[in-house]
Amino acid sequence: MIIYVKVNPALHPIGTTWKGMAWRAWQLGRLLGDPIFRNQKKILVVISNHAIVATFCIHGVASDAHAIPMGRIRVRFALLDTLPACHANFITIYSEPILNHINRVPRSCGYININLIIAPIHQCDCVLNIIPVYNTLEIYNGNLVNIL
Numbered sequence: 001m002i003i004y005v006k007v008n009p010a011l012h013p014i015g016t017t018w019k020g021m022a023w024r025a026w027q028l029g030r031l032l033g034d035p036i037f038r039n040q041k042k043i044l045v046v047i048s049n050h051a052i053v054a055t056f057c058i059h060g061v062a063s064d065a066h067a068i069p070m071g072r073i074r075v076r077f078a079l080l081d082t083l084p085a086c087h088a089n090f091i092t093i094y095s096e097p098i099l100n101h102i103n104r105v106p107r108s109c110g111y112i113n114i115n116l117i118i119a120p121i122h123q124c125d126c127v128l129n130i131i132p133v134y135n136t137l138e139i140y141n142g143n144l145v146n147i148l
Contacts, residue, residue, distance in 0.1 A: 002112040003028065003058065004045045004098060018054035019079055022046045023142035024064050025109040029073035031061045032133060041127045044077060045090065050099060055082045055090045057126035060144060062134040078134065079142040086124035 007021040022044065031038050038061070046054040060078030082090075094114060101112050138144055 001042050002045050002114050005109045006047045018046045019142040024074050024076045026074050028075040031075050039130045052091050055087045058131055060132045060134045062136050062139045076139040078139045078144045080126045
């Protein structure tokens, strides 16, 4: 399954990485509250200007407790860069279905139920079958942080 996040670099400080722009997203609370859904192979795809610009393996999620207006949930991601072969694979195989989906459902983030087995998954060794849930303070800027 693919999780996508649309980002606008103009809204972030100069020098912010794609990971830094995409490490949290609104309304993806199903990743926190539904372990059966969460624990399937998932890739985070970052989209900017109608193009896939980055891909990451999700290595953890946490609730962003500081930002819950009107019942919306913001999810923080612990992310690991995909290998270049995996990233190229996503651009080659998934660009069209992802962008078609986003044009039909113009949300800033969401889920796309595309079977990752279509792509040679061996090129995406970082994909996890079980995605852990962390404490809010354990994930910052897409990285797991040591809070000790």
